[in-house]
Amino acid sequence: MSKHEIALEVNGRPVSATVDPNMSLLELLRTEAGGLEVKLGCGEGVCGTCTVLLDGEPVNSCLTFAVQVDGRAVTTVRGLAAEGELHPLQEAFLTHAGSQCGFCTPGMLLTAKWYLDRHPRADREELRSALSGNFCRCTGYTKILDAIEAYRDARQEVSVVD
Amino acid sequence: MSTEIADRDATIVAPEQASPDASRRGAPVHHRDFVEKVAGTLPYADDWGFPGMLHGVVVRAQLPSARIVAIDTSAARAVPGVRAVLTAADVPHNGIHDEASGLGVDAIQQPVLAADRVRYDGEPVAVIAAETPGAALEAAGLVDVEYEELPGVFDPEEALRDDAPAIHAGGNRYVDWRSSIGDVDAAMRSADLVVEETYRSQRVDHAYLEPEAGIGWIDSDGVLTLRVSTQVIEHAREIAEILKLPHSRVRVIASYMGGGFGGKEDMTIEPFLALLVWRTRRPVRMVWTRQESLLARYKRHPFTMRYRTGVRRDGTIVAQDVRIVGDAGAYPLLSSRVLFAATVNATGPYRVQDARVESTAVFTNNVPTSAFRGFGAMQVVFGYESQMDRIAELLGLDPAEVRRRNFVQRGDLRVTGEPIDTGVGVGECMERVLAELGPPSRPSGPHSRIGRGFACSMQPYGRSVFFADRASAWIGLEQDGTMVIRAGVTDLGAGQAASLANIAGEILGVTVDRTSVHIGDSALTPLTGGTFATRQLYMSGNAVLKVARSLRSKLEPVAAALLECEPAQLSFEDNRVSVGDRSLTMAEVAQAAEHQGVMPYVHETFEAETGEFDRETGRGRSFPDYTHGAHAAEVEVDESTGQVRVLKYVACHDVGRAISMQRVEGQIQGAVAQGVGYALSEDVELVDGVPSSTLFAEYLIPSSVDLPDIRAIGLELHPGKGPLGARGIGEPPIGPSAPALASAIQDAVGVRLQRLPMTPERLLDALQAARGASGSVAS
Structure with a gap:
């Protein structure tokens, strides 16, 4: 070869x-x-x-x-963030317990970040569809979606203030 | 112990009302492992390596029943880079000893590597270590096993026939359990109506996202050391027996798991890794592929459950007669204990004055079955809840009312003759979920029908009391006032380590950021027993609570003397010990204690309650306590395709007291997701013992679009036997999904499925059969 x-x-x-x-x-x-x-x-x-x-x-x-x-x-x-720091989306996963065993978390975070960058106002159902290719066996997805929505909302507030 | 909290009134109490500090305890606790998980920096079992490590693979049989005539490993050995090719003859003691029941069921040894006989497709026959993964795989393909195919048996009912091929010397009937109370036959004769139905559940894979993995080496102390993804570090002893080493020469370190759910309770890669390390004296890494895991990793037991229930016209149960057959697959593993749990839980959270439950675990040439979240007590929920709905239907009663008339209460006897000795919140949970579904959804299309259903359950937490379960822990304060906890608990991702920091912090006032929790090391952490049976909060949680209280009582006189007050006046909070406005830092307390020769550390053991169970009579004490709950769901069924969509889902459990309400919700939501997969799609299909597929693409676990938001409600109603009154929550929420969805489907389209999973094909068949039947009645 x-x-x-x-x-x-x-x-x-x-x-x-x-x-x-x-x-x-x-x-x-x-x-x-x-x-x-x-x-x-x-x-x-x-x-x-x-x-x-x-x-x-x-x-x-x-x-x-x-x-x-x-x-x-x-x-x-x-x-996603500088060494030793957390991206706000990672913070949101932490705050909302979007991670249990954590094995799916890296992929889940990247998919969510990618989708929200392109669709900053995506609603919960659109986010649910966006995650369909990332399996999680621990959380049932509910808290993952809570975390992503919290990040979306916080980001929109920041951009409104800007 | 901590359960002396007065029982609350049996009314529905919102969590925030149930305990004034619930919001504080529910606040996110960013324990270190969760920070590392979202950062991507937590090392899992597959993330460790050594310079010069070898790569191990397992060579597996490719047929389910055969005699091994000969194994030729010469071609495999000749592959460049191969350092070991081991077969049964190389295993010092080729038997995994397990008498799992604790009640004297005959032990049948499972070989580490098949010696003369293959009993299931995928059974390990050889192990290989090589310098590269490629060389190991190449060699695996060159191990030449000569087989003589033998007739197999794959259906448990057939396996019980006298003329069935015997899988083990003692025959295929592995274990029978029987429990009864009262006179069930007389009571059945007195019933106004006898309802008899049979329910079937399937073989399910745990499908944790982290495949089985680990690394082994001989450490500088000469101890064979394995760092693996496991729920049970105590397997170190079994590994030592296999290698004929002293137990003290084997050490197992558990990495944080990428999911376990019972699938990492029996050993996975450990014996193979240990053999290769011991033989080569080199570090060896082993990772199973997903496909290998789907093929050969132990599954959930498929059950056939026949329920005969005698009732009065008002829906009161007068007799319950249950017969369960479980497919154990080719080896015992934990089947005796799974069927035991099924037996003593088969009547559910309902009063039984006259009842009989019998169960049998049967050997077949199918992949073995063993522990999986719910552990026998979850399969029977589909049986007893489907039966309750059927009774309501036949009597023309409200299914909720039928349950209300039968719910157990504290003091009622179970089928084992033992009383329920804590409060029962199942009724409150049921009322709550029924109230929470909200207004019904509208169908999305002309072929769509909306339906609703619910189900209740009980699930034990803690090991059976006759195991006399124990857990030990060590807590110490460093000179700077930081806290160290050592406990042999393993962490599945449910916050097992974090919970210990929370519990100790509540007593000693040290915050989580100033706490280090060392877990899962059979050489260095006091043993707690494995993380299974929803026992860790109960066991290691109580152990840590006991140790923390003991350490506090050691420190109190030291602090009281310095602060010139009575020990009882002290409060331990926010890393300080204080009385009024005077306080000491925890560092000052630790230093003062040590200066006075009061060593600021404690090691103690928590002993669970014990009891006796008589296997012959089926009577005695079984499990320490139970967690009750109820789920309700709304579905949309497409009558043209048989597709079921879950639109709404509410799950409520009485958790006694939540150590972290957020983690309680997370356990409920995750268990529901697995319960929905079990109900609707997941099935390891075997054709004569051979899987029809080992692709993950064919094993349908729920994705994000297959589930609605799961509304999880943790009620703090009746204190349990865990620390501070907590009840275990890891397993209980997996049981009710299947019957709740069966009931919702029936509400939508009028047919009741009694076999899992409830796939579109099965539902369409049932709809067609129902149409045919009603057509013939009409004509």
């Missing part, structure tokens, strides 16, 4: 690696880029646990090949 040289950005930092053509983005992130916050749930692209943003769009990193991300930018949950 011929190896490929790739270079990408992970949370704003340059990463370069030599990869097999069949290596997944998930494996690349976990083994070469210190991205242990990206979790493997099923490896079939079903559960959304491994969601990352690729040039701002959510993808299942288990079904994305590493070679496909050459020259592109990847955001994981650790890219």
